[in-house]
Amino acid sequence: MLFDTYDPGDFFDELFTAKNQPRFEAAPLVNRINSLTLAELQRRQQTAQNALFKMGVTFNVYSDEQGTERIFPFDVIPRIVPYSEWEWLEKGLKQRIYALNCFLHDIYNDQKILKDGVIPREDVESAPGFLPPCMGLQPPEGIWCHITGTDLVRDKDGSWYVLEDNLRCPSGVSYVLESRRVMKSTFPHLFASMDIKPVDDYASQLLEALLNLVPSQLADPRVVVLTPGMYNSAYFEHSFLAQQMGAELVEGRDLVVADGYLQMRTTKGLQRVDVIYRRIDDDFIDPLAFRSDSMLGVPGLMEVYQNGRVAIANAPGTGVADDKLIYAYVPRMIRYYLNEEQIIPNVPTYLCEQAQEQAHVLANLDQLVVKATNASGGYGMLVGPHATPDQRQDFAEKIQANPRGYIAQPTLCLSRTPTLIGDTFEGCHVDLRPYILYGKDIYVNPGGLTRVALRKGSLVVNSSQGGGSKDTWVVKPTVS
Amino acid sequence: MLSRVADSIYWMNRYVERAENVARFVDVNLNLLLDSPGVQQWEPLVVTTGDQALFKQRYGEATAENVLRFLTFDKNYPNSILSCLQAARENARSVREIISSEMWEQVNAFYLMVKEAAEAGSLSDLHIFFPEVKLSSHLFAGVMDATMAHNEGWHFGLLGRLLERADKTARILDVKYYILLPSISDVGSSLDDLQWIALLKSASAYEMYRKCQYRITPNGVTEFLILNREFPRSIQFCVLQAEKSLRQITGTPSGTWRMPSDRTIGRLRSELDYVTIDEIVNQGLHEFLDSLQIRLNQVGEAIYKDFFSLQSA
Numbered sequence: 001m002l003f004d005t006y007d008p009g010d011f012f013d014e015l016f017t018a019k020n021q022p023r024f025e026a027a028p029l030v031n032r033i034n035s036l037t038l039a040e041l042q043r044r045q046q047t048a049q050n051a052l053f054k055m056g057v058t059f060n061v062y063s064d065e066q067g068t069e070r071i072f073p074f075d076v077i078p079r080i081v082p083y084s085e086w087e088w089l090e091k092g093l094k095q096r097i098y099a100l101n102c103f104l105h106d107i108y109n110d111q112k113i114l115k116d117g118v119i120p121r122e123d124v125e126s127a128p129g130f131l132p133p134c135m136g137l138q139p140p141e142g143i144w145c146h147i148t149g150t151d152l153v154r155d156k157d158g159s160w161y162v163l164e165d166n167l168r169c170p171s172g173v174s175y176v177l178e179s180r181r182v183m184k185s186t187f188p189h190l191f192a193s194m195d196i197k198p199v200d201d202y203a204s205q206l207l208e209a210l211l212n213l214v215p216s217q218l219a220d221p222r223v224v225v226l227t228p229g230m231y232n233s234a235y236f237e238h239s240f241l242a243q244q245m246g247a248e249l250v251e252g253r254d255l256v257v258a259d260g261y262l263q264m265r266t267t268k269g270l271q272r273v274d275v276i277y278r279r280i281d282d283d284f285i286d287p288l289a290f291r292s293d294s295m296l297g298v299p300g301l302m303e304v305y306q307n308g309r310v311a312i313a314n315a316p317g318t319g320v321a322d323d324k325l326i327y328a329y330v331p332r333m334i335r336y337y338l339n340e341e342q343i344i345p346n347v348p349t350y351l352c353e354q355a356q357e358q359a360h361v362l363a364n365l366d367q368l369v370v371k372a373t374n375a376s377g378g379y380g381m382l383v384g385p386h387a388t389p390d391q392r393q394d395f396a397e398k399i400q401a402n403p404r405g406y407i408a409q410p411t412l413c414l415s416r417t418p419t420l421i422g423d424t425f426e427g428c429h430v431d432l433r434p435y436i437l438y439g440k441d442i443y444v445n446p447g448g449l450t451r452v453a454l455r456k457g458s459l460v461v462n463s464s465q466g467g468g469s470k471d472t473w474v475v476k477p478t479v480s
Numbered sequence: 481m482l483s484r485v486a487d488s489i490y491w492m493n494r495y496v497e498r499a500e501n502v503a504r505f506v507d508v509n510l511n512l513l514l515d516s517p518g519v520q521q522w523e524p525l526v527v528t529t530g531d532q533a534l535f536k537q538r539y540g541e542a543t544a545e546n547v548l549r550f551l552t553f554d555k556n557y558p559n560s561i562l563s564c565l566q567a568a569r570e571n572a573r574s575v576r577e578i579i580s581s582e583m584w585e586q587v588n589a590f591y592l593m594v595k596e597a598a599e600a601g602s603l604s605d606l607h608i609f610f611p612e613v614k615l616s617s618h619l620f621a622g623v624m625d626a627t628m629a630h631n632e633g634w635h636f637g638l639l640g641r642l643l644e645r646a647d648k649t650a651r652i653l654d655v656k657y658y659i660l661l662p663s664i665s666d667v668g669s670s671l672d673d674l675q676w677i678a679l680l681k682s683a684s685a686y687e688m689y690r691k692c693q694y695r696i697t698p699n700g701v702t703e704f705l706i707l708n709r710e711f712p713r714s715i716q717f718c719v720l721q722a723e724k725s726l727r728q729i730t731g732t733p734s735g736t737w738r739m740p741s742d743r744t745i746g747r748l749r750s751e752l753d754y755v756t757i758d759e760i761v762n763q764g765l766h767e768f769l770d771s772l773q774i775r776l777n778q779v780g781e782a783i784y785k786d787f788f789s790l791q792s793a
Binding site for chain 2: 054240
């Protein structure tokens with residue numbers, strides 16, 4: 001009985017309600033693992049890791065000489081989300097993405113929400129992700145955010161919160177698809193006996209969402225995935241998705257604007273490109289429109305885009321919604337555009353630019369998490385309870401110098417789930433990033449990437465900060 | 481097919497082939513020395529590469545150790561075995577979604593093997609290392625042949641491999657001929673069998689040569705390595721097959737041309753079709769090989785211009 005020694009402790013645990021008390025949906029999994037020996041489980045863990053490495057499911061870590069590929073540590077104990085909860089999450093995510101899209105379309109066109117004073121104009125216009133060249137853009141079907149990865153967490157009482165939105169080029173979905181493939185061979189009988197929602201149609205859904213952007217009269221559209229190149233940390237994912245969709249994987253230097261169209265350089269001359277799934281940031285896509293030092297983009301691309309002769313997913317300008325200050329306004333967006341209340345709540349957020357809230361933040365730095373509004377990947381943050389007085393002082397100064405640049409949130413006690421570390425199960429903190437596609441309809445891939453903090457007690461799950469991943473099973477109860 | 485992708489497949493194959501050829505001629509030289517102690521001829525190996533100037537500047541004297549280090553493990557010399565494999569792997573990585581995963585795995589394993597050897601840094605195990613390089617290169621070619629669709633990309637790969645091989649066979653022949661025959665007046669004089677055998681062996685041609693002609697003569701060997709239409713490392717064979725691949729890509733019928741690359745390679749191939757070894761020797765083997773290398777380079781340039789160059793339209 002492998003789990004005999006596992007104590008969920010005083011945390012919300014994803015698999016157990018108490019010691020030796022598996023949650024209803026997790027019971028078949030717990031029973032199965034209990035029937036294995038430790039050596040057998042470790043062997044399966046090793047086999048799974050090897051399979052991922054052999055498939056080249058790696059990410060790059062920049063080093064002085066050249067990119068080094070590393071495997072994203074992977075744990076074979078899946079995390080389980082009950083179907084009833086998932087249905088609710090799915091509804092909440094759709095609501096959020098719909099509202100965010102309304103917001104993006106509005107601020108780059110009529111700006112009603114700013115004129116009505118619901119969101120302060122200067123907060124939007126001062127966000128580095130707000131791109132004035134995108135004003136007046138009318139993307140196909142009015143859709144701006146085609147691919148979103150929204151980070152969710154659960155607090156100590158098990159309630160879900162949205163931690164942040166990633167509307168530029170969220171990565172990680174290739175791990176979801178590849179680790180599911182590995183998990184099916186690791187626990188084939190469990191898959192046969194449990195009703196686990198499949199994730200495999202992601203690539204088809206993505207392709208459909210991209211093809212949805214093509215004018216219907218176009219007979220033979222061409223879709224490409226635009227990558228910064230093989231030194232990018234997510235290069236594996238870019239080539240994997242291109243391969244799965246049968247799209248061409250291109251770099252900026254493969255593309256050129258000619259005769260008013262975006263074209264790619266092939267051995268048979270130039271060929272028109274109709275849809276770009278871009279995996280490079282907004283401000284790099286066109287050195288004429290944005291950063292002139294960008295070597296990754298295509299000069300003149302924005303003009304072709306503005307003329308409606310190529311579609312870009314996600315639309316340039318969506319990065320404004322990744323700003324953590326804008327995140328704080330999502331509940332208002334939902335109310336304003338949909339006349340609904342937010343289904344999945346935000347983490348309570350203090351805006352340092354507001355005097356009263358800043359005072360509260362400065363007085364309670366030892367209890368709060370402070371985040372730079374425009375940073376990601378676990379960078380630029382202060383975890384108050386774990387910080388030294390010097391670090392807190394440092395952040396206090398930063399906040400006062402640039403109040404717009406910081407928000408603060410209460411330290412959540414993230415939920416945990418058993419993870420095989422060495423010879424034992426440790427309760428490790430997790431978050432969840434579901435992937436949402438906006439094509440004809442909004443589609444949420446069931447489950448998502450569960451990232452797990454592998455350092456004991458750590459709350460930081462980012463891969464760049466030593467996190468790992470787990471498969472996420474959305475499980476429907478089976479009648480037994 | 482994207483120009484960049486075609487370019488990467490072409491160079492991935494060129495680099496693997498280049499590494500193999502470096503291993504070939506260093507290995508044969510190593511073996512030869514064991515048979516003739518006291519005679520140290522390392523300089524010609526550097527001459528074969530065409531990079532003497534760089535070598536002189538970095539290492540000075542052409543001792544066995546210097547030459548071996550330069551050609552096998554020198555990270556800063558772009559044509560060392562290590563650098564070639566690194567470049568081949570980088571090219572493979574950039575087109576992973578196009579090539580088969582078996583190909584990627586083979587290039588990767590090949591690179592790791594060379595890298596480990598380089599990190600161990602020992603020159604004493606080279607007699608195991610060089611055959612391993614050769615074998616890994618063959619394995620790569622075999623895996624590519626058996627797992628990749630024989631499509632446009634595959635033909636670009638073949639083009640790269642064959643042009644590189646033709647060039648290296650020409651270089652090996654050129655330099656060896658000069659070591660063996662220091663002056664033109666020596667042509668036809670009695671020769672050291674061992675040296676000619678070594679030359680054949682560096683192209684894995686010894687056994688095949690014996691089967692088609694018993695006696696080892698300078699003209700026999702040069703003819704075999706330049707003009708044999710069936711031996712896969714002879715220059716004519718490489719050019720013939722390269723032309724076939726190119727025409728698969730362009731769709732231009734043999735005997736005609738539409739693109740400069742069709743024309744340069746077709747012309748070279750037909751000249752090799754009709755030239756005799758006596759004409760080559762009378763003209764001067766070195767001169768012939770020199771112009772051959774220039775023309776192979778021109779083919780490479782034409783391919784670059786026709787298919788890979790990224791000048792904006």
